[in-house]
Amino acid sequence: MIFKTSDLCDQFAESKRLQIAEPLLRSFGGHTAFSGRITTLKVFEDPVKIREILGEKSEGGVLVVDGGGSHRCALLGADLAKLACDHGWEGIIVYGCIRDSVEIGRLPLGVRALHTHPLRSHKRGTGERDILITFAGVNFRTGHYLYADEDGIVVADDPLV
Secondary structure (H helix, E strand, O other), X not given: OOOOHHHHHHHHXXXXXXXXXXXOOEEOOOOOOEEEEEEEEEOXXXXXHHHHHHOOOOOOOEEEEEOOOOOOOEEEOHHXXXXXXXXXXXXXXXXXXXXXXHHHHOOOOEEEEEXXXXXXXXXXXXXXXXXXXXEOOEEEOOOXXXXXXXXXXXEEOOOOO
């Protein structure tokens, strides 16, 4: 799928179908452009639910994780990113930190996060899936569509391309 977020903004920004994320997240994955149907997850310093979801087969989905913006540890590392690739995920958005950024940068996966952090997170198994999560000025909902490239991230209720 070929798209440019700037073109999507030009075409759809006047409608109420498009949300544009504030430029808070850095690109870490091997793919700088990616898109797909959103699955949401809210966790705090706990990757167990992330692993569960990324272990499910996906047909080009994007996992959006609200990690509370924590800078105290990483929610995603190379092992989870590889798991995502193996199961057909197109991308992962983390409102928090990742680690193993060099390895993740070699994978055919789009990854956006706030920063890197070398410490892994705690494993408690807590979190909420498929709920409304909000960060970067966007309301992310399971079933909506995300488009990301070098210029930014946009979210729409329905497929745009």
